[in-house]
Amino acid sequence: MDEPKVKIRIEGLYKVFGRAPHRGVEMLRAGKSKDEILKKTKLAVGVADASFDVYDGETLVVMGLSGSGKSTLVRCVNRLMEPTAGKIIVDDIDVTALDEAGLREIRRKKFGMVFQSFALFPHKTVLENVEFGLDIQGVPVEERRPKATEALKQVGLDGWGDYYPQNLSGGMKQRVGLARALAVDPDVLLMDEAFSALDPLIRTDMQDELIALESRVKKTILFITHDLDEALKMGDRIVLMRDGGVVQIGTPEEILTHPADEYVSRFVENVDITKVLVASDVMKKPKPVAFVHDGPRTALHKMKEAGLSGIFVVQSDNWKLVGHLTAERAAEAAKAGERWIEHLTTAEACATVPLDEPVRQIFSKVSGNPVAVIDSEGALKGVIVRGTVIAALSERGEDNV
Amino acid sequence: MFNIPKLPLAQWVDAALAWLTAAISPLTRAFAGFVRLGIDGIVSGLGFLPPIVLILLIGALAWWIANRRVAIFSVVGLLFIWNLGLWQPTLSTIALVLVSTLISVMIGAPLGILAGLSERFHRVVTPILDFMQTMPAFVYLIPAIPFFGLGPVAASFATVIFSIPPAIRLTSLGIRQIDKEMIEASDAFGSTRMQKLTKVQLPLALPTIMAGINQTIMLSLSMVVIAAMIGAGGLGGEVWRAIQRLRAGQGVEAGLAVVIIAMILDRITQNIAVSKKTIPS
Structure with a gap:
């Protein structure tokens, strides 16, 4: 097989929270642990020296427990959070070097984001929510309305456009969130614990639908989750994170069969599909x-x-x-x-x-x-x-x- | 310690005021012009209508914005005020409140937005607002006189200073308390700052901003009554005259009228805020 095309390259990414965060990066490079740094400097380490590639068209799952830095990492990719050090390269563009206008441009063109608690705008109808990305790009109503309607159809919410988000169930809300991200036709979907707030049955449905959708629309998906079952199910490859660093990168099979260390194997032991499958x-x-x-x-x-x-x-x-x-x-x-x-x-x-x-x-x-x-x-x-x-x-x- | 003379704080303030009066006279003149125009416009506009027509109009407005109960209360209360012979002073009080509130919101909302967006400005403005709100209300009457002389303009000035803090505070609060993910969603799709403000932050902050405006109106009304001491006239003037002549009965009548106006304004503006919030559901 050919070498897959790299869509997003993350190189030596650090994110440290607090005043003068570069001190934290120095200390991490000097081999100090997250806890030591917090104790000494009150700096909180979000991401510590993460490097990996996301291939074009794949679903890459970043998995870790809460506090492992996975949500921070995804926010660094579109710079909702400013990386402290390191590079993020999307299609040969160094996102970390962009000015405000360039960043806005790349956010509009390349990324669609889906949030854990949906982040739908309560003052807008479902359709207006889905239109949001196109609206701020200045797409006129008569042009964006059909696109938004189409996106709603894709997620199975045909006919719900005139409702307000508070009238919808959790699963439906996240469908709207997904439609909002799809409406701008982005190259990359950033999904931050997108299904974590849903109850298990709805969640399984959403996972299945995203997989089906992915095969239709061919997007690169960066999927964040704390749930190994979800990671195994959704991921073409999985990046396991702990304490801000990457512990293991591999296909679900590799992760299951060759856990890189104690931490990963503890995860694998608890694979929940073993309960479901007979x-x-x-x-x-x-x-x-x-x-x-x-x-x-x-x-x-x-x-x-x-x-x-x-x-x-x-x-x-x-x-x-x-x-x-x-x-x-x-x-x-x-x-x-x-x-x-x-x-x-x-x-x-x-x-x-x-x-x-x-x-x-x-x-x-x-x-x-x-x-x-x-x-x-x-x-x-x-x-x-x-x-x-x-x-x-x-x-x-x-x-x- | 005992021999140190009293600090001449009062003199300093007087000197500063004298300098300010001269320095900002174009500004004060503009303010005075705006207030006079507003008050005269409202008083003559409202006064042009026969009281009964105006009362029914206000009743209809209350029904439309709030509900039937508020509408009935408004009509009955205003009829009662008319009956007491306090119609003219009531009109001028309402005019003064409306103009002062308008100015407060025009100044307060942008400052509140700024405080909502900028942590630094928020930190500067908060202690100033605390100071403004803990200062006894009467104190604002004093600087108003050298700037504007006695009369409704001075009263309006003092009223604006007294009633502006909630407009600033709650606008800022409304913007600050927006769920972080909403802001992230808006950023993630590539909003400009202006788009974020107009399409996300202000609409989501609107209920809180309206609550602030409601409070500003209430504070305006209370200050307009106090400002009768510097010639605000209106219902406050009636109360003030009753106090000076020790006429308890007249004082109670005028006081009651103030209470009725306060309740009508409060219920109506409160429901503007609430109805905005519930429109979506």
């Missing part, structure tokens, strides 16, 4: 299986073909699970001249879970051997190995539209 969501087809009347050599052959070190043994007529046979045992039996494998299986070593077992519980069972998923009749329906769970989790993040 065995039938993540299991693979049980292929191949050995039947009770197979001989040990047949079983060995099937294992060899599939590159397995063990195989599930089932009744041939109803696929009722009998047990699990390891290659070792099968080899011994073959040497000893055994004809059937039925009595060789080890039912105890073979962990089984019902179809509706939460993935969370499965995690602990898939340490070594694969887990068999069986239905209420005891028939084998699927197989879960450790890799399956993780792959399924990260797939969910990308494909669940």
Whole structure:
């Protein structure tokens, strides 16, 4: 694949709050911690030496707990907050070097922002809110009204234009917020905890819709969240932040499978989709299986073909699970001249879970051997190995539209 | 400590006032011109209408802006004042209040906007406003005389000084208390400062600004009564005359009229503020 085009490059970004903030940057560069600096100088560190690229057209999620500097970081990108040091380059333009007029121009052309608590204007109707960006660009009413109406349609709020924001539910308000950002047709959507204030069901809907929308409109999205599930679901890549610094950058899969440090792995442990997903969501087809009347050599052959070190043994007529046979045992039996494998299986070593077992519980069972998923009749329906769970989790993040 | 002579503060103030009177006479003349024009215009305009017509008009206005109760109260109260024979002084009091409030808002709102936007200006202006509001109201009567002589213009000047603080304070407060995300949203889409002010800050601050104007009107009315001492005339003049002649009955009549006017003005202007706030819902 070609080297992806960089849309936003963040280079050595620092944001320190307080008087004479450059002292804080010096101290950070000298290796002092956030707490030390606060104690000594009363300076609060927002972002400390963050560097990463956002590729054109991707959804990059910046994730961290509150106080990790993620909201400060996104505000530095369009300079709602003035970076203390470092550069932010958007399409070869150094945002940090722009004067007031240049900054205004780039905010109008490149960015659309969505806020955590919606930030809709209560004195304007929904349509007027959506028009806001175009209005301040001086687009005449007859031209901006159809654009705003179109944006409202995109977020599924057709016909709500004449209402005032206070008549809308939280989810609808944030749709308006999204429409307001989309109406100016920006290259980049900055979404600051955009769905965090919504209740879980609405939130899932909004996530799904944003993913669908993203594939239609092809925007670069910088998405801020404190929720790892959301990050895994939304992100093409994830930037994990702690104490103002970047801890890890990677795809959801990389984050899940190779957490960079203790901090990240603590996050990963608590992935919440494991509660939502059940065995039938993540299991693979049980292929191949050995039947009770197979001989040990047949079983060995099937294992060899599939590159397995063990195989599930089932009744041939109803696929009722009998047990699990390891290659070792099968080899011994073959040497000893055994004809059937039925009595060789080890039912105890073979962990089984019902179809509706939460993935969370499965995690602990898939340490070594694969887990068999069986239905209420005891028939084998699927197989879960450790890799399956993780792959399924990260797939969910990308494909669940 | 005991031998230090008294500081000649009074003399200093007198000297400063004398200098100021001369120095700003073009300004004072302009102010006087504006006030006279305003008061004469309102008094003759309102006085041109027969009282009963005017009373019904005010009633209709109260109904339109506030509600039926306020409208009924206004009509009954004004009829009562008319009946007491206080119609003319009431008109001149209302005129003086309206003109003073207009001036207060014209000066106060821009200063309030400035204080709302600039932290530095806010820090400068706050102690001045505190000072203005803790100063006894009568004190403002004194400098008004050398500038304007006795009469309604001096009264209006003192009234403006006394009633301007809430207009400034609440305009500033209204702008300051706007949710930070609103300002961020406005900035994030690339507003100029002026666009931010006119499209976001002022509309959102409007209810608070209206509350400030309401307070300014109330303070104006109270000051206009006190300013009778320097020739404001109107209902205050009636009260002042009653005090001087120890006529309790007349004093109560005029005082009651002041209260009625105060209540009508308060209810009507309060509802301007509230109705603006609730229009959207």
